Amino acid sequence: MTLATPPEEVVPLEPLEELWHDPPGLVGFLTTVDHKRLGVRYIYTSFAFFFASGLMALAMRGQLSEARADLLGPGTYNELMTMHGTTMIFLFNTPVLAGFGNYFVPLQIGARDMAFPRLNAFSWWVFLFAGIFMYSSFLIGKPPDGGWFGYTPLTSSTFSPGLNIDFWGLGIVFVGISTTVGAINFIVTIFKLRTPGMSLNRMPIYVWSMLVFSFMVLFAVPAVSLAAGLLELDRLFGTAWFVPALGGSVLLYQHLFWFWGHPEVYILFIPATGMVSMIIPVFSRRPLVGYLWIVAALAGIGFLSFGVWVHHMFATGIPPLAMSVFAAASLVIAIPSGVQFFAWIATMWQGTVRLATPMLFCLGFLFIFLAGGITGVMVAVMPFDWQVTDSYFVVAHFHYVLNGAVVFPIFGAMYFWGPKMTGRALSERLGKISFWVMFIGFNVAFMPMHILGLLGMPRRIYTYDRGLGWDGINLLVSVGSVAFATGAGLTLLNWIRAVRRKEPVPDDPWDADSLEWATTSPPPEYNFAALPVVEGRHPLWDRRPLRYATAGGPGTEGVTAVGAVERRTPVTEGFDTRPEEDLRIPRESWVPVATALGIAVLFVGLLVNAEIMAVVGVVGIVVAAGVWAWRTEEDLR
């Protein structure tokens, strides 16, 4: 029984179900605009890339496990290294966070879908096609090999002829479209579709984190798209943006790249902390300590992270004063991160901690985050950075941050929200085993890398000589990597077993506080039979059963009826978030996949230098987008 479900006479469920149901089979698959189906798809697609990229990492670690191994040649190593880094950042971390956001933002704010459901479908298709685009480079044996940040002049057509880098450059621009469009959708959804009573100061921290994530994406991604786009202009059309002999600048590329690159770290980190801020209170059985402080910290990190990009370029010979400013800013950013850290500790301190699997992953995260944060402060100090830059110390640092502080919360979220998404329970026992194997494997793999760095082992080498004192440590690192991967594999196994189980889980298995738990597991297509009314920060802890909204004046007939008579969700306004108009949720549509396909044709045309194909792609985009714009008004009554 759902906690906010009004009696059947008020909102009959059967017509609702009929109205919201996707067509079955392939047609439904291609045309759906349901944020939950798309969210799950986002998550599954990203995890497919995660495991692919993990296998590449294992191959690299195999090569490095002993001196002078010959598992991989230097060329192959470069390719795997580039695709591993690129995949993890662009095709796993960013989209998996967008996937969780897709699924849970509308649920947590009590909406029936995103503000632009078709755009949502479009952004998943673009992500999928961009991923396939980049990975198709393996099929013709030309994967990108210029490192995940594609520094020019190495990646210029002079030093890297061939399609390899073009797959990368075009792919980055391609996938950037998906990320940006998704961010726009989140912002409008969060600002305009909150259920009655959910004022900004009652929004779950996770929703706040997705809001900050989206704004950061909006202002950061253009820079990387531009860096990669201008690189491709140079490569494909012979312009001179990054050609020093003709007045171009390679440093300009680095500035553009890192103007995105540093915020990107926080773009990944912030939603991960948002997940932690949801999980820790639930398993400490008390509200989060310092809600407002955490919101301020999220906004502060988002803002500050745009002012520190030059710390990635300390070794490029920028004037010392300028560098000092950036170094100072990099240290300041540790403060809001510290605020969050203490808020989590305080929450556990004052609560009664329950060590379920999601909570274990959060504790693991706290430990790893602390270590990664400390090495982060270390490399933000210039003289230290000059010593360790391009060494394994840096590899250790960013894996602590990216693999530890982002991936652990994501796994925690899989265990926390998995039952909601699949309607089936994950095994706690297997979950705990998976956690411990991952956690120990992680530290065995990445802790010794710090030492390797201090011993002088440079990053991005495919082999090394005996007798440098690196052999044993490298073997240890490789063993740890295998352990970590095994642990992650156990969670995959756990998930597959859960999905095949028969017995359903209750609506709210964890006794949690936010609105996604106020509906069935998995939620019906329309999310809530009637929209819940929010009266505090923790709707399900404040009042059970939840009260639900009903019409209270002209123009609000929609509120209860919403969904009962049409596919609608209210647009709300003002501090007390009252409904101002109804938004129709469009039915399933072919337009998103068609538009995305047009973009794919355009990019392949550019890649293989087939002008006609590129033109066909553009025409396809214009036609599909035209049909789309044509139908906008149909979404209204």
Place this chain on the structure above:
Amino acid sequence: MTAVAPVAVPIAPAVHRGRSVTWWGMLMVIATEGTIFLCLLASWYFLWAASKEWPPAGVELPDLKLALPFSFVLWGSSIPVVIAEHALRTNRIGTFRVGMAVAFVMGAAFLVSTAIDFNALHYGWRDHAYGSAFYTIVGLHAIHVLVGLVMNAVVQVKAALGRYDRGHHRSAEAAALYWHFVDGVWVFVFPSLFLAVHFQ
């Protein structure tokens, strides 16, 4: 879970402030596209600062004979759009169509002037970074004008077919906002690329 039946709370409506979600979505598109132009202009100044001569020796300065008057044509085209938007809110579809049509002609005239200017240049975008930057930035803006024209045309056809008669016109509002954005970008691009190089 509990036997208590949930209670219904009547919700009073808020005053509709008149901005649709589509309009908000377009505003976000503009924020991100505006950032692209900001990054491009920053790159322009970055290359300029790093160069000995900008434009390189022997390269002509941008010609203002067409660019200056037609910049005012482009900026001026926001006026009929404002009038059209106002007409839309008061449901005068006829005025709306005239306003958008006038703006369309002005935007198209600007595009033609840009094409003529491009044609007259004695350098290409492969010759030097200055040329690359000039062509890329002005060209990207021209593409935006073109997109604005396409949106304008779609909106016109919709209006002609009576699709805005029932008081819903989210796509028209969004197209109008985009038009202002394209004009606004030129406020930054034109002085940087056409004027500043004349005063150094």
